[in-house]
Amino acid sequence: DHQQLPQEKGLDHTLDLLKEGYYFIMNRSNKFDSRIFETRLLGEKAICLVGEQEAKLFYDNEKFQRKNAAPGRIQKTLFGKGGVQGLDNLDHRYRKAMFMSLMTADKLEEIRQFIREEWKNHLFDAQNDVNVYEAAKYVLTRVALRWTGVPFQKEEADQWVDEFSDLFEHAADVGPKHWKARRSRQKAEEWLEDLVQQVRKETINVDQNRALYQFSLHKDPNGELLKLNIVAVELLNLLRPIVAIAIYIDFALLAMYDYPAEAERIREGNGREFIQEVRRFYPFFPFTAARVKQDFTWNNYEFKKGTLTLLDLYGTNHDPVIWEDPNRFKSERFQNWQGNPFSFIPQGGGEFDIGHRCAGEWITIDILHETVDFFSKEISFDFPEQDFDYSMNDIPALPQSNIIITNIQIIQ
């Protein structure tokens, strides 16, 4: 006998999702006292999951697939069409391997070096107050372009900061901001398509070890080059999220302000634990989405083929069953942490190669670690009075002030 899923009444709860933001799934999970329930979003039935066992279920490739899981409006801004996020099976494995082949120890070492150089160039001669979020986006845009091997003039980097940012800052917006994000995507894709064409025709010379060249010449499972537009979408799947690390950098600075004893721990060499706690504690990606691949039963609940299913990433990182005192910022919790693919999932869970876990998780960790070390050990600064609040119903959330620092001095 099947058990009935706890079911939220009402025709559609998309507006509640916008109102409750990162708490949407947790609120209902608490109300139903259940880690799984059913609601209606964007005009269809949706199953919501939160927790470690539930994450394990969600990342079972036999049970879920990604085809048509992301809403169209998110594809037109955040992800682009035809990218790795929406692929399954062999197509996914080939495409994911194209990303993962860039994530070698050498390449990670190199990006750490780039980030350090760019922070130095940007902050060592800062005269006035610095808006950390804006500074981070600028620094990360330059790092991203250098690391992927996309040629650029200085002024171009300045310009692409805004286009890349539009893609993640306005992905959940409606109205004019949504349209601005769509235009930015179009513009960025056209620019990259043109570059890919030049690489293929050998009319420009680019570093063969970098993403622009590698992606331009990558072959799909049929042995064919990818369509120009797909290469552009996948290059943006590197450029956009590298720039989006600015959001975590802003929260890392907020944590340094709010928890001075924690900031001290960075100076003592615990930067990695600190940034892991930043990734657990602060909101970024609320949830990820898939569809039921074929009918199955789990814990007596029936899952019907095609049903949209959301896994709560934020909620799982704050699950009191997994995390002691989940709403306390405490980096020491990562001191003896053994790693677990399903309980700590700010950038998705499961496996990298055969699953949809974030291809850029190691880069994100390295960039954050390098950045908090830089801000703790290479410079000193003050936080002027400002509005540090952030709102849990803005996606993505960000401190109101963007975090301003002043009196920047180089530590000799």
Ligand code: HEM
């Ligand atoms: C996928 C978060 C940075 C590239 C994902 C997913 C999440 C995520 C939640 C989806 C996981 C799933 O659906 O199961 C983040 C966050 C980041 C970040 C919060 C911090 C800024 C990066 C970076 C890169 C990157 C720096 C590239 C250098 C990707 C790619 C995928 C992905 C290519 C698709 C993987 C697949 O479908 O197999 N990310 N990410 N991300 N991320 Fe990230």
